[in-house]
Amino acid sequence: MGVKVNCELVKKEVVAEGIYKFTVKAPAIASKAKAGQFLEIKVSKTGAPFLRRPISIYNICKEEGLVEFIFQVKGEGTKLLAEENVGAEIDIMGPLGNGSFDISDYKKVAIIGGGIGTYPLHELAKELNEKSDVTVYMGFRNKDLVTLEDEFAKVSNRLVITTDDGSYKEKGFAINFLKEDCKKEKPDMIYACGPLPMLKAVREFALEENIPCQVSLEERMGCGIGACLGCAIKIISGEEPRFGHVCKDGPVFNAKDVEI
Amino acid sequence: MKTEVNLCGIKMKNPVTVASGTFGYGREYDEYIDLNKLGGIITKGTSLKLRPGNKPPRICEVPGGMLNSIGLQNPGVEYFAEKDLPWLRKFDTKIIVNACGSTIEEYVELCKILNTLDIDGVELNLSCPNVKAGCLAFGTSYEGVKEVTSQVRKVLTDKPLIVKLTPNVTDITAPAKGAEDAGADGVSGINTLLGMKIDIDKRRPVLANNTGGYSGPGIRAVGVRAVYQMAQAVNIPVLGMGGIMNGDDAIEYMLAGATAVSIGAGNFVDPETSIKTIEGIENYMKKHNIDDINSIIGTVQMN
Ligand SMILES: Cc1cc2nc3c(=O)[nH]c(=O)nc-3n(C[C@H](O)[C@H](O)[C@H](O)COP(=O)(O)OP(=O)(O)OC[C@H]3O[C@@H](n4cnc5c(N)ncnc54)[C@H](O)[C@@H]3O)c2cc1C
Ligand SMILES: Cc1cc2nc3c(=O)[nH]c(=O)nc-3n(C[C@H](O)[C@H](O)[C@H](O)COP(=O)(O)O)c2cc1C
Ligand code: FES
Secondary structure, X not given: OOEEEEEEEEEEEEEEOOEEEEEEEOHHHHOOOOOOOEEEEOOOOOOOOOXXXXXXXXXXXXXXXXXXXXXXXXXXXXXXXXXOOOOOEEEEEEEEOOEOOOOOOOOEEEEEEEHHHHHHHHHHHHHHOOOOEEEEEEEEOOHHHOOOHHHXXXXXXXXXXEEOOOOXXXXXXXXXXXXXXXXXXXXXXEEEEOOHHHHHHHHHHHHHHOOOEEEEOOOOOOOOXXXXXXXXXXXXXXXXXXXXXXXXXXXXXXXXXXXX | OEOOEEEOOEEEOOOEEEOOOOOOOOHHHHOOOOHHHOXXXXXXXXXXXXXXXXXXXXXXXXXXXXXXXXXXXXXXXXXXXXXXXXXXXXXXXXXXXXXXXXXXXXXXXXXXXXXHOOOOEXXXXXXXXXXXXXXXXXXXXXXHHHHHHHHHHHHOOOOOEEEEOOOOOOOOHHHHHHHHHOOOOEEEEOOOEEEEOEEOOOOEXXXXXXXXXXXXXXXXXXXXXXXXXXHHHOOOOEEEEOOOOOHHHHHHHHHHOEEEEEEOXXXXXXXXXXXXXXXXHHHHHHHOOOOEHHHHOOOOOOO
């Protein structure tokens, strides 16, 4: 069940160039939010651009009633959002999504993220880290884009950072390091979020190796709550394929159930 | 202050309904607003059998609104009657089913079933731009609309019949007259305008369906004009829509001739848009000392 609230922006940080971390006071959202859920944020007061913007929850502080999200400036909407300053009221709907990450008592888990797709994985790692052996793999294109290394180090037992060009830490794609580690010991679960080619590769690998896997997906949204049927995704778990919806059935899905 | 209106036999507590396809079957918005406050709920387009809908991406943003090519995804009328209608009936609001089909036979079979259900009216969708067969194929001409509507009228004997029309025509009064002459109780519109957006890096349309229906504030002027023309051309009530975001917009439609209005994409921007529109209408009435909202319908003075 989501709510719509005007939340005060209490902290604004620049994580990297063009990437912002917002902390908002939203007890009604924080009290219900689960790892993997997202928010629909109104970015314009004039009506242009028209639609809300879906952004994942990065961190939840239930006691203080705070919710954090991180976003990259992509176009007009995120640009306007980035112009908000501490003290501003932001109109947010959340927490949204019925499919959230499975936080069971796993012994060993692998979390893999690419680029800005790493942010939705933070709350997950934080919660899993209390009971599981967590390895986080984060892939970036180059050194300048590496973000949140310290934050993820705190919520994992092992952190593997890769850059495509080798300009920082390991050279290559994050998934290759996950594959290498799986030769020694397979995790009980793989969680993934990031660009589609990465998600495709992770899904394929997990299915081949028979490792349970959850992926967090994106699609263009209208309503964000399951009413407009805009954010369709092909579900292949039933007898016949059908269209499910990222905002309502996801954004987190079992990898074997969806066509990516 | 009287806000009740009678839309071709559907007596509503106020003129504000939510537009087909933007409100599902109501469940999702129940979390955000009190559905009892609405004049009516128009369900998402419902067909005889389940329809899977179009491939994604189905939505993209454009200046003044959005394009959609949902393709009438819905679970079919039987599922609706069993699962959604009993739930919707718990609320004190009118339920109008948006009916769609690919052939005249399908429209007729569907409306036979709708005639037996506990609903307050049918909105016959002859105007969806996102499906290959049906809808628009009938909806653009006087003859086409008259043909489907009269076949449907024969079986839909117990419910008010509203025919929803497209603005993608040269003269919207022609199909509106076709509906009236075939015995429709009302007409509604506008449905979305056919549009396209191209991703200039990929050199491809953003929507998988290439084209989609344009809705939002950008189409309001077209909607107001179309509603005015329809209201002038026919003697049955008009349900007006297209880009309504608040009470002032709704009043504009009513002055043009709409007996009631629908809120579409405005629901996405703010789930409370429909409720705020009702409040806005009341504020307008107070400000202008209007006792009965019916007294303003169609009263625009042309220059
Ligand atoms: C469930 C979900 C979670 C997300 N979480 C995050 C996050 O935590 N951090 C982050 O930086 N970004 C996230 N995104 C992507 C983010 O929503 C887009 O980058 C943003 O909407 C772009 O808006 P814009 O106006 O700046 O760009 P524009 O390109 O101008 O946007 C135009 C339209 O396209 C839509 N759009 C553009 N890119 C995307 C996209 N990738 N996914 C969905 N819709 C898109 C916009 O919402 C808007 O309606 C998430 C997307 C989804 C669906
Ligand atoms: C996502 C979406 C789905 C729609 N689905 C339907 C539908 O199933 N049947 C129909 O008659 N109209 C449908 N419409 C059209 C609306 O009911 C309405 O006529 C149109 O959007 C104009 O109003 P607006 O500008 O307020 O959105 C849909 C519109 C949108 C945005
Ligand atoms: S965005 Fe409307 S159904 Fe998902």
